Amino acid sequence: MAALGPLGRIARFGSSICRNHRLIYNRSPQRRGIASCIDPSHGLTDEQKEFQKVAFDFATNEMAPHMAEWDQKEMFPVETMRKAAELGFGGIYVQPDVGGSGLSRLDTSVIFEALSTGCVSTTAYISIHNMCAWMIDTFGNAEQREKFCPILCSMEKFASYCLTEPGSGSDAASLLTTAQLKGDHYILNGSKAFISGGGDTDIYVVMCRTGGKGPKGISCLVVEKETPGLSFGKKEKKVGWNSQPTRAVIFEDCAVPVANRLGAEGQGFGIAMRGLNGGRINIASCSLGAAHACVQLARDHLLVRKQFGETLSNNQFLQFKLAEMATRLVASRLLVREAATALQENRSDAVSLCSMAKLFVTDECFDICNQALQMHGGYGYLKDYAVQQFVRDIRVHQILEGTNEVMRMIISRNLLTES
Structure with missing residues (x-):
């Protein structure tokens, strides 16, 4: 693959129901016939589509096959994350002079959404690590940047x-x-x-x-x-x-x-809050990846699961539910990408939009994942099925990086104080 402009190092780089209704974890849903209406590549540049594909492929090949094992054995997948760092994912929005990829906040959101389809938990940690590296890169002096950023971007060290x-x-x-x-x-x-x-x-x-x-x-x-x-x-x-x-x-x-x-x-405190503005977009992006995967999983299940002599996909109630899930997914994605652009451009509405994205998207995407589990019926409650892990992993997104109640406070304060 040719170098993707400013990326440099980054350029080096399904689940389905079986006959016995057990999930094959190493087939990732995001690469299996994505319906055009929920295609996450819409609106992206050719360059962004390239590194989105890199992230999706990494999620499919390096993360999804191990997602259940990492969860069940509580394994911190250091070597897998270092492989991600070889692609530039250890310092996505850190400056290139200290080993970062120098990408935008929108680029970063696209990458975290794609990676989360393979494992939300691991991607969420990578997003926190990236936030720490960015804080040192942005607020550190030359000596601090040279000391810490290269070893964080390579994930030789973790933060x-x-x-x-x-x-x-x-x-x-x-x-x-x-x-x-x-x-x-x-x-x-x-x-x-x-x-x-x-x-x-x-x-x-x-x-x-x-x-x-x-x-x-x-x-x-x-x-x-x-x-x-x-x-x-x-x-x-x-x-x-x-x-x-x-x-x-x-x-x-x-x-x-x-x-x-x-x-x-x-x-x-100002440094901490600046970090959290980006962290809120990052965690919302991780929620998008989970919801995207769960819409795909729900669709696949409806197409193969039979009740009352026909597949569930013929049930109008479930058709409408799936349509609502897809609509909420796309609306959430648009809000995250608008917030990411606002933060990158240092716009006056950036803080409010980051808070709106975190509030709306983590709530909506949890509901999408939870509805996908409901559509699976009893199977959705089995650990053989990835949908339950997405539900468990995404639930905390409504709490961390500032609870969604605090997001409401930030948004309302902005509305009530601006003249």
């Missing part, structure tokens, strides 16, 4: 985002983890909760309090795994997202060099 605490979730500005300056080090004390990759990753982008109460007292530090005083809680048992570990991250007199601070003191 985690540390904002949430046991007592501060939606109210992130009330976080209590402290960083006291002593000489040329900060001494961290406190803990972070629900950290994706925690304990298995190497670099932690940590929001901590260096000043007074509120958002202006928060700074951002990059903490490396071997730092004394850094430890981890037990691995959490989760409903979904089982291919990525989740643990508490604990700091006990953890000494972090001042040289590892991103930006100035007091800028951490």
Whole structure:
């Protein structure tokens, strides 16, 4: 394949019902006769279609065959993710001078949607890793960018985002983890909760309090795994997202060099929120991939499952349900892509659109996946069928990166304060 313009490194790069009604996990639905009305390549440039195909092929060949095993055995697929990084997926919107692919937010959304058809949980972690790499690339100085970004883009090292605490979730500005300056080090004390990759990753982008109460007292530090005083809680048992570990991250007199601070003191909350704007588009894109796969799975099931002497595809009620699912999928995709474009262009409506996309798309796509499970009847509740894993993996998207209740607050605040 020829180089795709600015991509550079990225250019190197089904499920169906069996006779016994068991799912073959290694046949990915996204490449099997996509109906034109839900084709995710509509509106994309030729270049975007090329790396979308690369992502779909990677999802089909490297992720979908292992999706169930990763979930059931709670495996963190490090080697598979490093293969993804060889295609440029470790730093999709990081600048090329430090090993990134230098793509746009829309390009990134297209890639995450495609990858999620192969495994939502793994793709969601990759999206978090990309967010951390982008934060260092964007807010770090030259030395920090050179030190951390290349090893993150290659996924030689993995990153985690540390904002949430046991007592501060939606109210992130009330976080209590402290960083006291002593000489040329900060001494961290406190803990972070629900950290994706925690304990298995190497670099932690940590929001901590260096000043007074509120958002202006928060700074951002990059903490490396071997730092004394850094430890981890037990691995959490989760409903979904089982291919990525989740643990508490604990700091006990953890000494972090001042040289590892991103930006100035007091800028951490702004850095965290800037990261989350993109993270909300990323997680909405992962929801799109799950919903796209589930529409395909539901269609395939309706075409082969018989009740009352004919296939379910002849049932008008189910036909209408499928039509509604497809319509909601396409509407969700359009909103995500508009939000991604707004963020890339730094438009004044970007924050609201990112929040709208996260709110609308994660709600709608969960309902699509859940309806697909319902269409499968009892089979949908069996772990032999991928649809149940999509439902479990996508449910948390309505909670993380800011709950959907918080998204409503952000959107309404914008509507009520703009003159």
